[in-house]
Amino acid sequence: MDFPDRRVLQVAISSQVWVHEMTDNKVELKKGLRDVYIDKSESSFIDGKAGKLLYRGYNIDDLAEQSSFEETGYLVIHGSLPTSEELSVFDADLKVSRAIPEGVLEIIRQTKNAHPMDVLRTAVSALAAFDPDTGDDSVEATIRKGVRITAQAPTVVAAHARIREGKDVVAPDRDLSHAGNFLYMLFGERPDPEDVDLIDRDFVLHAEHGLNASAFTARVAASTRADLHAAITAGVAALKGPIHGGAAEGVMKMAAEIGSEDNVESYVKDLRRNGKPVMGFGHPVYKAIDPRSVHLREGARLLSERKGRPQWFAVLEALIKVMEPYARKGVHPNVDFWSGAVYSLLEIPDDLFISIFAIGRIPGWTSQVLEQYAANYLIRPRLLYIGPMDAKYVPIEQRA
Numbered sequence: 001m002d003f004p005d006r007r008v009l010q011v012a013i014s015s016q017v018w019v020h021e022m023t024d025n026k027v028e029l030k031k032g033l034r035d036v037y038i039d040k041s042e043s044s045f046i047d048g049k050a051g052k053l054l055y056r057g058y059n060i061d062d063l064a065e066q067s068s069f070e071e072t073g074y075l076v077i078h079g080s081l082p083t084s085e086e087l088s089v090f091d092a093d094l095k096v097s098r099a100i101p102e103g104v105l106e107i108i109r110q111t112k113n114a115h116p117m118d119v120l121r122t123a124v125s126a127l128a129a130f131d132p133d134t135g136d137d138s139v140e141a142t143i144r145k146g147v148r149i150t151a152q153a154p155t156v157v158a159a160h161a162r163i164r165e166g167k168d169v170v171a172p173d174r175d176l177s178h179a180g181n182f183l184y185m186l187f188g189e190r191p192d193p194e195d196v197d198l199i200d201r202d203f204v205l206h207a208e209h210g211l212n213a214s215a216f217t218a219r220v221a222a223s224t225r226a227d228l229h230a231a232i233t234a235g236v237a238a239l240k241g242p243i244h245g246g247a248a249e250g251v252m253k254m255a256a257e258i259g260s261e262d263n264v265e266s267y268v269k270d271l272r273r274n275g276k277p278v279m280g281f282g283h284p285v286y287k288a289i290d291p292r293s294v295h296l297r298e299g300a301r302l303l304s305e306r307k308g309r310p311q312w313f314a315v316l317e318a319l320i321k322v323m324e325p326y327a328r329k330g331v332h333p334n335v336d337f338w339s340g341a342v343y344s345l346l347e348i349p350d351d352l353f354i355s356i357f358a359i360g361r362i363p364g365w366t367s368q369v370l371e372q373y374a375a376n377y378l379i380r381p382r383l384l385y386i387g388p389m390d391a392k393y394v395p396i397e398q399r400a
Ligand SMILES: CC(C)(COP(=O)(O)OP(=O)(O)OC[C@H]1O[C@@H](n2cnc3c(N)ncnc32)[C@H](O)[C@@H]1OP(=O)(O)O)[C@@H](O)C(=O)NCCC(=O)NCCS
Pocket: 243, 244, 247, 276, 277, 278, 279, 280, 281, 282, 283, 284, 326, 329, 330, 331, 334, 335, 336
């Protein structure tokens, strides 16, 4: 344990349980809240040992292969698969909400040199100032806001990417899907349908994922009865960290460093010798294969051929082969492995990768905030104080 040796230090009675010397309170530390269940949820189910993920009861394998982001977004937010009519209404709501107010565009212009996640976080926060439902935290209004933020996030990310390159902002196109619009607004050209399918699938794979750090952060904000914009702003803030949202970026950097299939084995050996992880492998929850990781593999192969860069796919496949022995330790490719490859092959700038994850995750944050509101309690864990007790206050002029 890492308690420093202090005068009022607690007495350890087991590796996790400490008794405070001054208060006699017995305290069990649950660092990082690993394996602590804080509430019930109907939003998603993860079985890390079996490598299984369900959104609202539906297997990610079925959703990735058969659904669309629009349908999955509806499922995650509303709790059931939509009828055709419900899906049309949901899609129409997304379509009318995609444009972002001029005030938010101006904020993006002013912050254009910041990291895209900083810009997205700032823009989501600013969108509250323009949302007609701000101040109304009813279920209906929260759903409307969740749909609007889902629709607006790709516009923010794409507008920022263009503004910082000195290009004109591209307005959303009502004829295109959510994924299609993102690519269109980013590149300013009507996207290839196969590229759209890959990004759509990628959004589906990221839509919801239990009580990860960003969902927990969003729930903590919601537990104070802060509104959805505040909670999603907090979720975006937590997602920015490289341990949570940043691995996709690392995968292609690694592939570029490796360069060719022949170098894979020595590259991995070097990394491991220096105690470094291989990016895109391993997961805090999945000890079997991350079920999301398989659904972009074939698409990435075809994409690397279409883009005339088959060597990328070959390097990544060789990496999977070299990492096979790590399966014994429960280390398999995770969702970021192939999504990083797809974004890179689509020539999306590396620093947008986490923002794409965030775009996909907004339905999940919305659904969990709704759950938090529905049976709210303030999330308020404790810290075990290990500093000095009853220190004597000495006026500043008498301090040495
Ligand atoms: C995600 C991550 C932090 C999980 O770490 P973790 O919970 O400590 O992983 P585990 O406890 O299951 O690790 C078991 C063993 O596998 C090793 N391991 C885990 N991830 C590894 C990786 N990516 N490459 C090589 N070895 C790895 C650990 O060092 C450990 O080895 P040991 O038993 O010899 O000490 C870690 O896998 C990682 O850093 N991965 C790379 C970054 C990444 O892709 N993150 C995205 C997650 S969605």
